[in-house]
Amino acid sequence: MTIRERLSKLAKKLSWQATLGLVVLVAFLFVAIFSAQLTTHDPAEIVIGNRMKPPSWHERGVPEHFLGTDSLGRDILTRLVFGSRVSILVAMTATFVAGSLGVIIGLISGFYGGYIDDVLMRLADIQAAFPFILLAIAVLAVLGPGLINLILVLGIAGWVPYGRIVRGQVKSLREQEFVEAASALGAGHFRVIFRHILPNCWGPVIVLASFSAARTIIAEASLSFLGLGVPPAIPSWGAMLADGREYLSLAPWLATYPGFAIMIMVLSINLLGDWIRDILDPRLRNST
Amino acid sequence: MTNYILRRLPQLVLVLFGVTVVSFGLMFLSGDPAELWLGPAAEVMTADQIEEWRENMGFNRPWYVQYVEYAGNAVRGDFGTSFRHGRSAMSLIVERMPATVQLASLALLISVVVGIPLGIVAAVKRNTPIDGVTMLFALMGQSMPSFWIGIMLMLFFGVQLRWLPISGRGTIQHLILPSTTLAFFYLAQNARVMRSSMLEVLGLDYIRTARAKGLANRAVIYRHALKNALIPVITLIGLQIGAMLGGTVIIETVFAWPGVGRLVVTSIGAKDFPVVQAGVVVLASSFVIVNTIVDLTYALIDPRIRYS
Numbered sequence: 366m367t368i369r370e371r372l373s374k375l376a377k378k379l380s381w382q383a384t385l386g387l388v389v390l391v392a393f394l395f396v397a398i399f400s401a402q403l404t405t406h407d408p409a410e411i412v413i414g415n416r417m418k419p420p421s422w423h424e425r426g427v428p429e430h431f432l433g434t435d436s437l438g439r440d441i442l443t444r445l446v447f448g449s450r451v452s453i454l455v456a457m458t459a460t461f462v463a464g465s466l467g468v469i470i471g472l473i474s475g476f477y478g479g480y481i482d483d484v485l486m487r488l489a490d491i492q493a494a495f496p497f498i499l500l501a502i503a504v505l506a507v508l509g510p511g512l513i514n515l516i517l518v519l520g521i522a523g524w525v526p527y528g529r530i531v532r533g534q535v536k537s538l539r540e541q542e543f544v545e546a547a548s549a550l551g552a553g554h555f556r557v558i559f560r561h562i563l564p565n566c567w568g569p570v571i572v573l574a575s576f577s578a579a580r581t582i583i584a585e586a587s588l589s590f591l592g593l594g595v596p597p598a599i600p601s602w603g604a605m606l607a608d609g610r611e612y613l614s615l616a617p618w619l620a621t622y623p624g625f626a627i628m629i630m631v632l633s634i635n636l637l638g639d640w641i642r643d644i645l646d647p648r649l650r651n652s653t
Numbered sequence: 654m655t656n657y658i659l660r661r662l663p664q665l666v667l668v669l670f671g672v673t674v675v676s677f678g679l680m681f682l683s684g685d686p687a688e689l690w691l692g693p694a695a696e697v698m699t700a701d702q703i704e705e706w707r708e709n710m711g712f713n714r715p716w717y718v719q720y721v722e723y724a725g726n727a728v729r730g731d732f733g734t735s736f737r738h739g740r741s742a743m744s745l746i747v748e749r750m751p752a753t754v755q756l757a758s759l760a761l762l763i764s765v766v767v768g769i770p771l772g773i774v775a776a777v778k779r780n781t782p783i784d785g786v787t788m789l790f791a792l793m794g795q796s797m798p799s800f801w802i803g804i805m806l807m808l809f810f811g812v813q814l815r816w817l818p819i820s821g822r823g824t825i826q827h828l829i830l831p832s833t834t835l836a837f838f839y840l841a842q843n844a845r846v847m848r849s850s851m852l853e854v855l856g857l858d859y860i861r862t863a864r865a866k867g868l869a870n871r872a873v874i875y876r877h878a879l880k881n882a883l884i885p886v887i888t889l890i891g892l893q894i895g896a897m898l899g900g901t902v903i904i905e906t907v908f909a910w911p912g913v914g915r916l917v918v919t920s921i922g923a924k925d926f927p928v929v930q931a932g933v934v935v936l937a938s939s940f941v942i943v944n945t946i947v948d949l950t951y952a953l954i955d956p957r958i959r960y961s
């Protein structure tokens with residue numbers, strides 16, 4: 366089957382939930398890419414005289430600021446639109462870092478076995494001993510906040526599930542005849558691993574990646590909320606929420622909209638993820 | 654069983670060793686100890702004085718010597734003195750521990766007592782609006798950042814209705830919002846897993862037999878299906894106990910709950926590293942120990958685990 370046929374076959378199987386998730390995600394991606402074209406304000410433009418305007422449908426609201434302004438008079442809708450960039454960028458890159466690291470470690474661990482496997486899996490145990498968010502907080506506290514650090518920390522903190530699942534797959538695959546046949550025909554380790562074993566591991570990795578992308582978005586927001594995420598100059602949903610928490614009784618809308626944005630994005634990923642899991646790996650249905 | 658425990662214990666020790674390595678590494682990465690410990694005082698000291706201070710504090714020794722000393726002290730619960738409070742870092746953490754445990758245990762209780770029945774109802778009423786609404790609720794619960802749920806609950810029950818206090822600790826009322834917030838994600842997770850596990854069990858042959866015998870639906874579900882359907886949920890709950898300890902870090906910050914998590918976060922801001930280290934080691938160790946106890950309990954209940 367060509368890739369095109371496969372894709373069209375997949376598209377026919379899309380549930381309405383997955384379609385909804387996909388459409389919303391594509392919309393978010395569009396908004397993130399064209400943030401500058403879609404907004405009329407500058408996300409960093411501070412107008413103190415305009416601070417904490419409520420959304421435009423309130424009696425004190427102004428039409429130029431549809432969702433109101435924050436404590437420094439910046440337009441909330443504009444910042445929400447630009448904030449989607451950080452969420453998407455961090456989710457994609459950190460998931461990629463975690464996935465690549467985990468897949469490579471899992472391949473090595475599963476293929477070579479023996480003491481290499483022991484060492485790598487004990488490392489996984491040690492890392493899994495730290496609650497994900499606590500590890501991220503501790504490392505960011507030391508390295509200092511910043512976009513690159515955030516991506517690296519979330520990526521490195523997230524490799525363990527990929528490593529474990531790929532290792533398990535490799536262990537069973539390497540006993541199979543087609544792998545033995547490839548080795549017998551003189552294929553080197555590298556070729557066996559990447560040409561014969563890896564292509565058979567993608568299913569669970571993709572399922573895991575979809576859920577960990579959702580988790581990464583929440584983790585990024587949580588860290589930005591604690592002030593350990595991207596620098597304050599870059600609009601991010603988590604940091605907007607932290608700002609909103611300070612003015613909860615004065616300006617409740619500040620904390621409301623960024624949370625909605627996070628929820629809708631994560632919900633869409635989860636809807637799509639549920640469907641991917643059911644298609645690729647129904648056995649995982651009972652794991653979370 | 655003894656065999657299983659003997660196999661598990663070295664693993665526990667190894668992981669705890671790893672925890673101390675990581676927390677020591679954090680300190681090492683955090684930069685020049687002279688700058689950190691002396692603070693502004695370092696600026697008025699001469700280079701010789703700073704060098705002498707390093708010598709006295711032992712920072713000139715190789716890292717592995719420093720690590721052995723650190724680990725030795727850590728085992729005895731000594732992480733040094735807090736820069737900020739001038740007291741033993743460990744005693745500060747121990748003082749805050751009951752607040753964190755209280756928060757996490759109530760959250761666990763809520764997530765189990767509410768999540769499991771929701772999952773059962775959704776499975777039994779499969780493909781009805783009840784199922785749809787419950788699962789939408791659960792999916793949303795898994796998609797909202799916990800701190801936002803907390804803020805929204807504060808806004809509604811604290812600021813608008815003025816029913817509950819929005820921060821601090823003291824009365825039972827103070828506990829309601831933070832524990833509900835912490836419970837939310839896990840409650841949703843329990844409901845979803847309970848539902849799918851129940852559906853799986855309800856499709857098995859022995860359930861068909863039970864129905865064929867003419868048993869009432871209630872009896873089939875609660876007496877026959879539930880016990881088996883609970884197995885994956887119990888596994889999940891075991892994992893959640895540990896995860897909640899980590900989750901408290903954020904919730905405690907949102908609600909100004911005086912627990913270990915909040916202390917760690919404020920200490921990070923103040924660069925009070927002995928307290929950060931003590932907090933990280935205590936939280937991670939409790940996580941590991943809780944998980945080991947959970948594993949041992951399974952092995953006790955389910956002999957298949959012992960022999961695999």
